[in-house]
Amino acid sequence: MYKTYTEKTVNDAVAKGLAELKVTEDDIKIEVLDSGSSGFLGFGKRPAEVKLTVINPELKTYETIEALINRVEKDVKTKVPSQSTEEAIEETESRERVSQKAEDLEENSHEEVEEKDDLSHSEKNHPIEQAAKDTEAYISSIVLDMGIEHTTKMTVKKNNIDINFDAKLAAKIIGKRGQTLNALQVLAQNYFNSIYRSYGQVIIDVGDYRAKRKETLEILALNMADKVRRTEERVKLEPMPNFERKIMHNALSREPGIETYSEGKEPNRYLVITKK
Structure with a gap:
């Protein structure tokens, strides 16, 4: 899904496209088809032309470029928002709750390391497979607390732990531009670090996000x-x-x-x- 725009300069053409599509530069792919020319003495003058292709998965759900352009106007006219006020508030609160918990763990990470050093030798050498399972259970419980039913699939390859969520409300787990998902990953990584002595990287994903x-x-x-x-x-x-x-x-x-x-x-x- 794309549209081309022409203006005096490339920057003007891009700005024109962003305004009409109601998007930002991280929602699209920009291709310069013609950088334009000011000509010489009025001859050979031509406008710049760019092609803006939508790459944001959420915006690609619109069937046509016209539907994308008219999405806000359509919502206002019909008075049927794409997301109810209650759903928007709930999603924001969920994201903020998870983000705050992640920030708290980040701030207390040094204290957690000191506490971990007080554990017995056997506890500090928790097998990576068991630590991964415990981390999966921990992060799964947080998502359940957000009111999101889901299943998880966890794999361990060397020092990499991948935990993939499958849920009908996947968008709530991801959050705006992945903010909630990133916060969950911080929580998972900090929890894993608290029960496993050696290096390991935890990646939280939803589908192929x-x-x-x-x-x-x-x-x-x-x-x-x-x-x-x-x-x-x-x-x-x-x-x-x-x-x-x-x-x-x-x-x-x-x-x-x-x-x-x-x-x-x-x-x-x-x-x-x-x-x-």
Whole structure:
């Protein structure tokens, strides 16, 4: 699902498209079809043309580009919002509750490490398979507390523990741009660290959301790199977890004339893209 836009410059064409589609640059893939030309003495002048392709899975549920453009106007006219006020409040409260619990665990992580050092030798050497099962049960109980019925599938490969959720209300587990899912992952990782002495990485997923999110971040990284080249100004992205910043770092590692680095403190650390 895409639409092309023409304007005097590429930036103007992109801005025009973003405004009409009511999206942000991380919802779309930007392709410059023609960078345009100011011509010479009025001759050979032509507008810039860009193609904006929707990549946000939620927005791709609209059947046509016209339905996407008219989505807010349609909701207002019919007075039937896509999500009830109660559902929106419930989702926000669930996300905030999980996020707060994750932040509390992050803040107390040093105390937890000290307490863990007081455990017996046998407890600190909890087998990774058992630690993974306990972590699966723990994070599953939190999602149940959110009022979401689900099943989980857990696999252990070397030091990687993957816990995948299957639920009708998968969107509530994911949250806006994966915020709730990321908070759950922090909870799971901290819990796992408290019962397993050696290194292990816990990944929480719902369906194939992580793979789709990775693709979205890689496209966003390329979009922003092109924007840096066009404007010659650095771009600061919104705060995101370390593993998502790493995806974007890797996506741009071989882009000519582009460099990336992170600024800020967790959990508000963000990626910066600039020219070399």
